[in-house]
Amino acid sequence: MKRAKKKIFADFIAQRGLKSTKQRDIILDSFLSSDRHLSIEELYLKLRAKHSNIGYATVYRTLKLFAEAGIAREMEFGDGQTRYEHVVEGEHHDHLVCTRCGSIEEFENQTIEDLQTQVAADRGFLIERHRLELYGVCGKCRS
Known part of the structure; x- marks a missing residue:
């Protein structure tokens, strides 16, 4: 998966006429190695420890490029x-x-997915994309 995403990003950069830089490569490696939903600040702080030459603005712009390239999603x-x-x-x-x-x-819950599809179909609605977020208190905080 990592290799495929690196290729997608490299192709995207080339198509845009942008330079492939060491800093972008480092940011991409760090992003792809994370299993969390990272804010710009979190990724910047993670990188700063080993790569003090990478600035906040570079992380910001690079994450935006990842989203444009389709390898990251803004949430x-x-x-x-x-x-x-x-x-x-x-x-x-x-x-x-x-x-x-x-x-x-x-x-992931297939029952929820099936129900959403059914509700849309009952109303003649074609779903192109959707997002479900449930807000509440996690088990650790409730303890």
Whole structure:
């Protein structure tokens, strides 16, 4: 998966006439190695420890490029921060968002997917895309 996404990004950069840079490669590796929904700030702080020459603006612009290239998706969970998650072709998941600690858990449920499809079909509606986010308090915070 990593190799395919790197190829997609390299092709995207070339098509746009942009330079392939070491900094973009480092940011891409770090983003792809994360299994979390990262904010710009979180990724910047993660990178800063080893790569002090990578600035916040570079991380910001590079994440925007990842989204344009289709390898990342911008997500907003009501806390004022844009987060980025990996895009996996053909995969769909939804989110549980804790309103206390901010944790985000992905889940898949075929019954929910089938119900959404049925509700849309009953109304003659064709779904192009959708997003389900459930907000509440996670098990750790409830303990």
